[in-house]
Amino acid sequence: MPKQLEKVYDPKQVEDKTYRFWEEGRYFHAEPNPEKKPYTIVIPPPNITGKLHMGHALDETLQDILIRWRRMQGYETLWLPGTDHASIATEAKIVEAMRQEGVTKEDLGREGFLKRAWAWKKEYGGHIIDQLKKLGSSCDWERERFTLDEGCSRAVREVFVNLYEKGLIYRGERIINWCPHCKSTISDIEVEYDEKDGFFWHINYPIVGTDEVLEIATTRPETLLGDTAVAVHPDDERYKHLVGKKVLLPIVGKEIPIIADEYVEMDFGTGVVKITPAHDPNDFEVGLRHDLPVVNVMNDDATINEHGGRYEGMTREECRKAIVADLEAGGYLKSVEPYKHNVGGCYRCGSAIEPRVSKQWFVRMEPLAKPAIEAVRRGDTKFVPERFDKIYFNWLENIKDWCISRQLWWGHRIPAWYCPDCGEMVVSKEDPDACPKCGGKHLVQDPDTLDTWFSSALWPFSTLGWPDETPELKYFYPTNTLVTGYDIIFFWVARMIFSGLEHMGEVPFDTVLIHGLVRDAQGRKMSKSLGNGIDPLEVIDKYGADALRFTLATGNAPGNDMRFSDEKVNASRNFANKVWNASRFVLMNLSDGLTDVSLPGTLAVEDRWILTKYNALVREVTENLEKFELGLAVQKLYDFIWDVLCDWYIELCKSRLQAGGEASLAAQRVLVYVLGGTLKLLHPFMPFITEEIWQALPHEGESVMVSDWPVYDEALNFAADERDFEKVMQAIRAIRVRRGEMNVPPSKKTHLYIATGEAEVFRQGIPFFQRLAFASDVEIGERFAPEGAVQVVTEAARIFIPMDELVDREKELARLGREKAACEKDLAALSGKLMNPGFVEKAPANVVEAERQRLQKVRERLAKIEESLSAFS
Structure with a gap:
């Protein structure tokens, strides 16, 4: 007796057990294999502080689909996992835990703090890996890496020194993003901008030696303490005569020059701007061009330093209030204008970022950016969708030198x-x-330590053993597909490309598959502030990992955001149950000892139809995956399994299965062939349930995940049979629809008279008309015109059903008459309402529109009733 499945599919009884089976079989592990082509994906390493969220779940599901598919195609597939040390986030967590104990970093010292940080990593750093396993991720866990492990750390040093010796890393003073709370520089990606209410303070700067003033507007009056010039556009006729003169810096009393620079926008504000080189990146560049002094007026904690005179020691906010009051008292403040503007904050602590000049380590980007631009233009790496290369080009073509030093202890020193x-x-x-x-x-x-992005930029080759020429590096590099979101194209993708070209001489991957965001059911971005985040682990616990994965794949199109809802994941669970129940039916109808599951030599017409459909599915799903159209692939699988296999073919087979003998065995073999192949196609999307069912079916091999991916077979293309059988199916559908409209129960059998020029095609379908169209008898000919019959018309036939066999004529006429009267009453009431100017003009527009839609539905219903009545005449 074939192995039987439990009556109800319970993911909790299957998933953990199945994952252990895969791990114990080492099916995820990859080794350099000259007899196979490699296919490699390196995981975007999640932070060790992280917890699996829907963005992770989408990212890892897409990667796992590609890996499982390529593995079944016979590639040596390496999905290389690992985690990122996440300098700022991790240090912040540890510092906060210490603060609650009354301990500071300084109390422990650097070595003591790092010892504690490594202990924290050991205890909590692997949690997200365990969560990825719950999702079904088939990573090669034997090769798991960490950006601070010995190998990656050695690669980081090698790269730093090599770039330094080439003059591509230098130490100097430039504008950086400074977080006064974390007391560290932070990268651009770590600055989050929010629109906030603020003000434009209009200040008069007196021109030395005249009674004139220059009006300047600023959102940050406290920075005037560091002003070293005011600037106008060189072509601005209003101010040309003033270039070279000086203004008196209000309150401070220092004379500073009036300069001309094209950075100034003549049409914005007064066309005059204050230049504070130490506290604004654009002003810094102006200062370099004009050799201006750089006056930093703030300490590391954003309090005013000794250059602030009497404001020394004040916070930024206190200083702003004091300066505004003093400007007003001194007659310098002309006006105050409300103004909304974007204010940058630290992504970790929320503190307002302070642009400031600081001595830091930088990477000289222009020489690295140029080959990275050319590589993508040549097509060495392509973006899917292609439109996202514009973001890549825009960033690299306008790139500035990269500040790589951080004032932290946790990281690469x-x-x-x-x-x-x-x-x-x-x-x-x-x-x-x-x-x-x-x-x-x-x-x-x-x-100082290095920016976390510095080490993650080396991820595709540092994880494979570089700088050593390891067998893994030689075989698996360059990798194939990088799967990531569009929000880090410039922060990570671009850095990996220029790093791979610089240190390996090749791009790190041939394709970048960009996915969108997972939004809530209302289309909003998931966030803590909105409280609309969804925990993937809770979804898995409730619905199963396969249902979550199938939901994330359904409707997914490269680069596009998607909406997530309970309704969608519940529908995916229902689909899993459909697959389970259909498979259970097949298994219950297999003969004891069935081992030959090759296709029989003689195929019934319905067999040739399903095999043609299945064969087309194999070709289309494979083509969709090749094009990264994962959403299209999963939709085709859904439609085939639900509509073609379950709702049609299994129903068509039931009589043969019950008949026994050769007919039954042939049906069983076709069922196992199609179901087994379909499970293989579905496996990358729903790995757990497909493994459990496949193990119960007659099969060869240890696991579905290492079985052969189905391939299109021209010998199974019975196109003519498929077209003919579709005509029979179309007729059956039409009959069932018409009976449904007339409320005829399935138990009521009727004669069918089929008028068609393709009599032989329809004769093959007689058993199916009897079973699925509830026919007691079927007559087929070229012409029929029975009186008092309901007529059903399809492209290939006209079907007549005796009315008296369908319904009690008098009762049906009475019922239809009552429905018609009710409709006519509704029609009169709604028409009168909408013809009343008082209602149409005074009622809300949405209410009027709703009534118009109701009227349209009533008209449509009345038309159907009248059509049914005409059938009796």
Whole structure:
């Protein structure tokens, strides 16, 4: 007796057990194999502080679909997993835990703090990996990496020193994003902008030696303490005569020059801007062009420093209030104008970012960006959808040098040492013992760490053993597909491409598959502030991982956002149950000892129809996956399984299965062939349920995940039979619809008279008309014209059903008459209402429109009733 499935599919009884089976079989593991083509995906490493959210779930589901598909196609597939140390986020979590204990970083010292950080990582850092396993991710966990592990750390040092020696890394003073709470620089991606209410303060700067003033508007009056010039456009006729003169800096009393620079917009405001090189990135560039002094007026905590005079020690906010009051008292404040503007905040703590000049480490980007632009233009790496390469090009073509130093302890420490004896700086791959210049032994390592993106930019090759020429690096690099969201194209994707070209001489991947965001049912972005986030683990617990995965794949189109709702995931669970119940029926109808599941030599017409449909499905799903049209592939699988296999073919087979003998065995073999192949096609999307069913079916091999992917077979293309059988099916559908409209119960059998020029085609369908169209007898000919019959018309036939066999004529006429009278009454009431000007003009537009729609529905219903009545005449 074939293995039987439980009556009800319970994901909780299947998923963990199945995942252990896969891991114990080492089916996820990959090794360099010269007899196979490699297919590689490196996972976008989630932060060790992270918890699985819907964005992760979508990202990992798409990757797993591609990996499982390619694995079944015979590729040596490596899905390389790992996590990111996430400098700022991790350090913030640890510092907060210490704060609650009354301990600071300084109390522990750097070594003590790092010891505690590693202990935290050991305890909590693997949680998200466990969550990815719950989703069914088939990563090669034996190759799991961490951006701070020994190998990745060695790669980071190698890259830093190589770039430094080429002059592509330097230390200098430039404008950076500074978080006064975290007391560190942060990258552009870590700045979140919110529109806030603010003001434009219009301030008069007196022109030295005249009675004139220049009006300047600013949203940050406290920064005037660091002004070192005011600027106008060189072509602005209003101010040309003033260029070269000086203004008196209000309150401060310092004279600063009036300069001309094309940065100034003549049509914005007064056409005059204050230049504060130390606290604005654009002003900094102006300052470089004009050799202006750079006056930083703030401490690391954003309080005013010694350059602020009497405002020293105040916070930014306190200083702003004091300066505005003093400007007003001194007669410098002309007006105050309400103004909405974007204010940057730290993504971790929310503090307002302070642009400020600071001595930091930078990567010189222009020489790295140029080959990265050319590589994508050549097509070495392509974006799917292609439109996203515009974001990539725009960022790289307008790129600025990259600030890579962070004032944190958790991370890759910058491999630079300073000699206090002679001032020499040493950059080295190995820790130096002595100063190479003076021989001093008191070298001090730079306290800063590297931006987390610096190490993750090396991810596609550092994880494969670089800088060593490992077999894995040689075989699996370049990788194939990077799957990620559009929000980090410039922060991570671009950096991996220029890093791969610089250090490996090749792009790191051939395709970047961009997906959108998972939004809530109302189309809103999921966020803590809205409280509309959905925990994937809760969804898995309630519906199962397969239902979640199927939901995330359904309707998914590259680059487009998608909406998530309970209704959608419940529909996916219902689909899983449909697959389970259909498979259970097949298994219950298999003969004991059935081992030959090859296709029989003689195929019934319905067999040839289903095999043609299945064969087309194989071709189309494979083509969709090749084009990354995962949403289209999953929709075709859904339609085939639900409509073609379950609702039609299994129903068509039932009489043969019950008949026994060769006819039954042939039907069983076709069922197992089609169901087994369909489960393979479905496996990348719903791995757990397909494995459980496949193990119960007669099969070859250990697991569906390492079975052969189905391929299109021209020998199974019975196109003519398919077209003929579709004509029979179309007639059956039409009959069932008409009987439904007339409320005829399935138990009521009737004669069918089929008038058609394709009599032989329809004779093959007689058993199906009897079973599925509730026919007691079927007559087929070229002409029929029975009196008092209901007529059903299809493209290939006219079907006549005796009216008296369908319904009690008098009762049906009476029922239809009552329905017609009710409709006519509704029609009169609604028409009168909508012809009343008082209602149409005074009622809300949506109410009037709703009534018009009701009227249209009543008219349609009345037309159907009259059509039914005419059938009796």
